[in-house]
Amino acid sequence: MEKTDILSLSLEELIIALDALGEKKFRAEQIFSWLHVKKVTEFEEMTNISLELRTKLSENFYIKRLNIAKRLESCTDNTIKYLYELDDGNHIETVLMEYNHGNSVCISTQVGCKMGCKFCASTIAGFRRNLAPSEMLMQIYMAEKDSGRHVDSLVLMGIGEPLDNFDNVVKFLRLLSAKDDMSLRHVSVSTCGLVNRIYELADLKLGITLSVSLHAPTNELRSSIMPINDRFRIEELMEACKYYFNTTGRRISYEFALIDGVNDNRQSADALLKLLKGQNCHVNLIPVNEIKEGVFKRSVSVEKYKQMLIDGGLNATVRRTLGADISAACGQLRRDNK
């Protein structure tokens, strides 16, 4: 019989699974707490569970594991980047960053990515599969255990397109908020713009922040760097973003990677101001990370571009670059490991 991935089960599912083994509801609650509060990685560590039940558990379930294949610690800030090996031999990346307000973790949601953004290293190594909820949770639990730091906030901005793995991501978020130590108010989900899924996510009212990777203010320019724009045009994306804000009350954070000579000029800033006019939103400017295979160069006009947006009435900041010395940008480590 194939064993079940116990860490991916919601409390309700665990109660049902244990009921089938003749166990009471409170046992399921105890086990759930061992898994998600104490974060044990072996059934033997569940010391208030009888040996008999622990044996039964190990016959029917397994606790998902990730192995740290590589661990890089930045010399300039306290960023730690993990390359995890999954139990099928695939690799994913997780980055732990330290900010004034606490520790933040950036996790992967898929092995590789199908979206094909031209500037992104995650696409290069190819798409393999979706991650299970347990594999997303374990990226956080293991980083906490290894570093001894408590994780206060979370961004789904590592390898993969979170909304292309929608059901597992939602299940993961629900597992995360089932305990008290992480409010979904401190979680950001980043998308290249899967419009249909943005509506679905809005309706779930999870309380998360939605980051939208915009990177260009016009269809022509956006399509030339992001193939998703051929499926969902900017106008449709903007409608979905407005719906997200109106439904959840959470303002959208637009990601905008500034690329030298591509989207960092006055014309681009004017078009962006026009596009986002009247929206209660935030623009996060990112000097593009130059990847080995890429032709895109980092913009030298980041501050100037920011000022143009601010002068036009937009809320804009430049993202701090952390872990630059350890290739902390998404997909770079997995790609280098090939």
Ligand code: SAH
């Ligand atoms: N697929 C999701 C989340 C993963 S990418 C998305 O597209 O949003 C996380 C963020 O990093 C996105 O905004 C993405 O466009 C950006 N990104 C990818 N490669 C980059 C690079 N080389 N330089 C700067 N930002 C990059």
